[in-house]
Amino acid sequence: MTIVVGYVPTPEGEAALTQAIAEARKSNTTLLVINSSKGDSLVDNRYALEPEIQSIEDRLAIQGIDHVIKQPVRGHDAAAEVLDAAEEHNADLIVIGLRRRTPVGKLIMGSTSQRILLEADCPVLAVKAG
Amino acid sequence: MDVWSSLMDGFATALTPMNLLYAVIGVLLGTAVGVLPGLGPAMTVALLLPVTQVLEPTSAFIMFAGIYYGGMYGGSTTSILLNTPGESSSVITAIEGNKMAKAGRAAQALATAAIGSFVAGTIGTALLAMFAPIVVQFAVSLGSPSYFAIMVLALLAVTAVLGSSRLRGFSALGLGLAIGLVGAGSGQARLTFGIPLLTDGIDIVVVAVAIFALGEALWVAAHLRRTPLHAIPVGQPWMGKSDWKRSWKPWLRGTAFGFPFGALPAGGAEIPTFLSYVTEKRLSKHPEEFGHGAIEGVAGPEAANNASAAGTLTPMLALGLPTNATAAVMLAAFTGYGIQPGPQLFASQGPLVWALIASLFIGNFLLLIINLPLAPLWAKLLQLPRPYLYAGILFFATLGAYSVNLQAFDLVLLLVFGALGFMMRRFGLPVLPLILGVILGPRLEDQLRKALKLSGGDPLGPNGLFGEPIAVVVYIIVAIILVWPLLFKLYRRARPAAVSMPATSMPATRSGASEPQEAGGAVSHGSHRADGNPGGDGGDGDG
Secondary structure, three states: OEEEEEOOOOHHHHHHHHHHHHHHHHHOOEEEEEOOOOOOOOEOOOOOOHHHHHHHHHHHHHOOOOEEEEOOOOOOOHHHHHHHHHHHOOOOEEEEEEOOOOHHHHHHHOOHHHHHHHHOOOOEEEEEOO | OHHHHHHHHHHHHHOOHHHHHHHHHHHHHHHHHHHOOOOOHHHHHHHHOOHHHHOOHHHHHHHHHHHHHHHHHHHHHHHHHHOOOOOHHHHHHHHHHHHHHHHHHHHHHHHHHHHHHHHHHHHHHHHHHHHHHHHHHHHHOOOHHHHHHHHHHHHHHHHHHOOOOHHHHHHHHHHHHHHHHOEOOOOOOEOOOOOHHHOOOOOHHHHHHHHHHHHHHHHHHHOOOOOOEOOOOOOOOOOOHHHHHHHHHHHHHHHHHHHHHHHOOOOOOHHHHHHHHHHHHHHOOOHHHOOOOOOHHHHHHHHHHHHHHHHHHHHHHHHOOOOOHHHHHHHHHHHHOOOOOOOOHHHHOHHHHHHHHHHHHHHHHHHHHHHHHHHHHHHHHHHOOHHHHHHHHHHHHHHHHHHHHOOHHHHHHHHHHHHHHHHHHHOOOOOHHHHHHHHHHHHHHHHHHHHHHHOOOOOOOOOOOOOOHHHHHHHHHHHHHHHHHHHHHHHHHHOOOOOOOOOOOOOOOOOOOOOOOOOHHHOOOOOOHHHHOHHHOOOOOOO
16 A cells, blocks of 8 residues: 655645645555656756755654655656556555646657556546645 | 967958857857766867868867867866866866855856956967967977977877876877878888778778767766766856955966966876865965865866966977877867978968967857856756767767768778777776877877988987987986886885875765665766766866
């Protein structure tokens, strides 16, 4: 019994994390936080730094939530990492943050959220930045 | 005044709209490759060698000059914002610059680096314009024996002084000289292995592109994934009054260190930046700030590396002696145009040389006005996925190598030397001695043959290799360079406590990389060459 949340240090990512914490408390399950990078560029601002991870760790510990934080850098994109983790831990919910993308933007850049929504085997909860 | 009027003619050439455009392209390209660790001006110029064969020489060299100076500028941005020096000459800048950025003073650090580079580059270029003709006057009086001796010195100095290991340096030099021997240039087919296509020798463009572009791209591809870093966000660079006050003296002192070291064979940019840093630390009124982001520690070394860039061009233009990788590749470009580098260059190609020098002034100015407002944009460049970048480099490398002679055989050579370049990086062999060996080897042999012809085949006779006083002096210096480590060892054995090596000049920690909690095995923490081993990579580095 696990909830998987895809985290990025942006407002959308924060919203997803907040929602995921609420869900985890409600159902009293383990929360698995995934923050990944492909690792192919020198700078990736979506990869959380140690202090950020530490503050999430503290936040979860204070709330008394059973949690695991993972930061895989394996050359896979974020969607694949979240889906892998969900499958591996037999997740019953995936929480992600959505951001507005134009159709053209989606066409060119692809959409992590879309891939997760379409390919996940469990319910996906998509939240927007507040 | 002769220099003055020649220089003004140079400005007239360099300021024509087309040449100005090439200067802008060069400056932008140079900054971009300077910002990206692993790409350097040497690689860029090598990749552009074939492209520029269709350009006029003047335009091509104006662009190369822009790339050369731009690379120096760009390196500081990465050092300051990321603590990952884009180039070996910006290693020192990273020490204080990144601390300043972490303390919220990134804007001031970038500003003092950019303005300091401008000041040092301008003074350095002025010194180049002043000294190069004097060196030429002296050099034209040199005979073949002296010229041969000076080339031997340049090769030995680059090999023995730079880099951590002499054995590796000499191995690389040997490889380079061997590659330079291939062909029938001497009237006798050497190292052609019976392959008729090798009788014309190996095109220097193919070697340069293979070693710098292909070797580097393969090397990066071999450990492509790494934990990403965060660039420190920055706005518009600017400096307060107190920053100016604390910066201008280090700029001037840095220039004074940088220029002479750049002009010396094997001087390079690392030693003067280090010296400048140490001096500023000693002279500073705020020594306690050093190690925590002292602006002097950015201003001095940055000025020093730009001044040394100008200094490097002095022996390159006046004697035809390149002392770093970029200058070596630029020299290859001269030969590509059929222009004979050496003391005759100022006489035979006066307008070209002076236009080049004038374009250095212009490039410097362009860098200042382009880079101060664009610093945040350059930092964005670091988010580029590197596979795209290196795929592009491989494409241009292949295209370039093929286009030189339109021969498929050159692609085979490209792959062979690319693999060699990869192996050299893998085993820590510096690439600078190799490329110098390839470029200077045939010219060295030429001078030796001339000298021996004059002396009637008697190397030790009155007109032989030791027949000129300059040659004898140079050989003494060569002997000192070779014997020095031995003497140093003896001295240290005699007085073990008295001699302590200066502290390592590299930033000890690379911060910003939070350890991934899982998948540690899958992450290749391939520390980049630029921040791992500045001595061992003449390749992308000190250009």
